[in-house]
Amino acid sequence: MSNDDAKAREINLVCMSGQGSVQTVQLLARAFFEQHGMRVRTQVAPGGRPKSSPVVSYLKASAGPIAGGPNFHPDDVLLFWSGLLRVAANRAHPTVTDAIARQRSGNLIINSRLAPGEIELPYKFSGAVATVDADSITNEILRRDPPPVGVTMAGAYIAVTEVVELDRFLALVKERFPGRLGEQNVEAARRAYEEVRIEREVVGASQEVPHPRGPEDRVDPLSRPPLPVLISEDKGRPRGYRGGAANIWRTKIPVSDDQLCGCDNMCISEVMCPDNTGFIVRKGLPHQGYRVDVDLCRGCGICAEVCVYSALSMANEEELMRTNPTYEGITVEPFINYSGEGGRS
Ligand code: SF4
Ligand code: SF4
Structure with missing residues (x-):
């Protein structure tokens, strides 16, 4: 992307806490600013817990003034975990649903072992879908569990969009993470840059996912119908x-x-x-x-x-x-007969 092409862009990074979207959005913002001289604004909708809750990081980059708030028409969405698609499809988390299902076109980049063509998009979308196994790449190089896939995902993102130059971005990564950690992140980003698989012109399902904005959208989660299995990675659960x-x-x-x-x-x-x-x-x-x-x-x-x-x-x-595919010892059948007394204990 040349400086002349650098028009306003909205990017959503959707992750689980601990996966690194907050640092990544800051790095990408700096890359937009330094390479294109664009105004940038980042905003984070944090998760409610230090672990296992969704976090959405928003980035706006524009040559002109920028409004605050979440992105309403994201050009690019990065999913740090493919299961978040299912969360969006079932409107299980309003912020996640909003961050993902509002995208109608552009680039959707997913951390997944699946090929782009195997991803079932549960909502209206027409654009490019890319997948990269960021978990495996990051785990192999950084040896952390859960793997902080943020910079790895950014490598894939840059390969798909070419919105900033990879080497410039990696220089910022090294500055942000001095020493060995920086080197490892750079290696992971380069791997993702090379290994990302892209399918252009993918068309998603016709299902309209309403934006959970009004009180009428606040449905009781337990009243929802059973969920479809949308991603084959979920099979077996x-x-x-x-x-x-x-x-x-x-x-x-x-x-x-x-x-x-x-x-x-x-x-x-x-x-x-x-x-x-x-x-x-x-x-x-x-x-x-x-x-x-x-x-x-x-x-x-x-x-x-x-x-x-x-x-x-x-x-x-x-x-x-x-x-242990039946989860023996982890869950019990709800109808288990507790010595004829019923109930849980
Ligand atoms: S069962 Fe344990 S891990 Fe699961 S939600 Fe409750 S406290 Fe968290
Ligand atoms: S009953 Fe006690 S030992 Fe058993 S799970 Fe609860 S806290 Fe742990």
Whole structure:
């Protein structure tokens, strides 16, 4: 993109907390400013928790004055986790839905192992779809779990859009992260730049996802119909008690070592669960243990952190789905017969 072409641009970076969208949006803003002399404005809609809650970072870059607020017509959307598409399709999180489903054209760049043609877009869209396995690239190079994929995703973004020069951007990355961390991020961004797969002229589903702006859009999440499986990466995940997951954006899930689970009365993990979805089962199992409704657990890890006897640990869900596809010991059937008494405990 030449300086003359540098017109106003709106970019949404949608991630889970810890994935690095805030630093990335600042780096991209600086790149726009330094390369094109554009005015830039960034804004962050932070997640409610330090882990496992969605964060949306907005960037506006323009030759003229810039209004504040979220982006209403994003040219580019970067999804740091492909499951966020499903969140948008089901309007499970208003800010995420707004940030993704408002895009009607432009470039959609997704952190996914799938090819662009395998991504099912649940809303109206006509433009370029690109995918890059940013998790694997970042994990391999930075060896962090969960991998902070922000700069890696920016490498893919620059390859797709060419809005800023890669080398200029990478110089800013090195300045922001001095030393080895900077080198690693630069390597990850270069890999993503080379490995991103792009399909131009993709047309999404015709479904109109209404913008969750008015009170009429604030529907009870539990009243929604069961969710369609939109992304094949989700296949294999069992349904929870609600008949479909509105709120799954976790990467980890609590696993109970029932032999260690020993509180007689109150279970502090159950009490502290912010979604009221983890619970203790005292009857109907060989030993009491902690279980979750897989529809609603967000994988925040609070239950494991507060567990009195360290009976809970957070397991990588992708690995778990391979070794324990029925989630045995993690969830229980809602109709389990607790010695004929019914109920949860
Ligand atoms: S706090 Fe931990 S050990 Fe105690 S009942 Fe709950 S899960 Fe079991
Ligand atoms: S069960 Fe544990 S990980 Fe899941 S939402 Fe509750 S506190 Fe968080």
